[in-house]
Amino acid sequence: MGKQPVSRRQFLNYTLTGVGGFMAAGMLMPMVRFAVDPVLKGEAAGEFHPTQQKVADLTDVPVRVDFSYEQTDAWYTSEVTSTAWVYKNDQDEIVALSPICKHLGCTVSWEGNDHKDRFFCPCHNGLYEKSGKNVPNTPPLKPLDVYPTAEKDGLLQLGKPEANNIV
């Protein structure tokens, strides 16, 4: 007998290796994804949302900019409304701060409750400097997050808030 037909055992071997390989790939792929994720993430962070704020109108006084966009969350899309406090700093750069208090998440406001030159959190009297830096001896332990900013047709665009690294 020259050519043996594939024996039962061989057949099982082949197919099982096949399945195993497939499963391994299934497990490895996400790992590879995690490994290269910073790259993918870079793309996601590059996603900017338009606002109605004219860049030319910005001054050194923080203004409240509300904007909304659609967010797709697994199955359904929902409209999200976000807010930023935006101004130009001494170097004429645009600064856009998240209003979410780093203590427990209330919304802060510029010079709220008559706190000159500070962001104020009404929940437990948290304070931040104009740069977003938290004022010592008030509850927040970290500075306000910052939005990456961009400009399109003279209008401000905002990305995803990131940790603020000012010291």
Add this chain to the structure above:
Amino acid sequence: MNWNGKDAVLVEQQKQYIDTVIIPLVPVDFGAEFKRSAEQYEFVGLLADFLERQFKGRIVVTPPYAYVPETADKAPLWSERAQLAGFKHVFFLTSDPAWRQSEDELQGAVIFVPPVPLGDMEESIKRSLIADQAKQLVNRVVDKWQENFE
């Protein structure tokens, strides 16, 4: 904070800071007032969501206390329990004018918002209307905290 497992963990850990509950108070009717009761529920719910976002670190929004006429007078039991459990402030949020003068009876502050029939209003208009109403509420909540300290 919202009434869910994730936020509940925080509430238990940070009770000295998260010291306030907001209880939406809504009438339920299956007959002639059906549409009106549904609209009030929607309206009060949207306002409660807004307040939750604004004051996330200090307020827990509870499920609404929904009542038929015979169970309306049981609402104070909720504030009683909340206070027993250590919450310092209880605010009721409602569009039902019947509660306007009921602060003593309810053992909590009443935040009354005149109902706005949302009907089948367009989403974007609805949103800006709610935002307008809610901005006025923000100050009233802060005032209530201050009053309660005096």
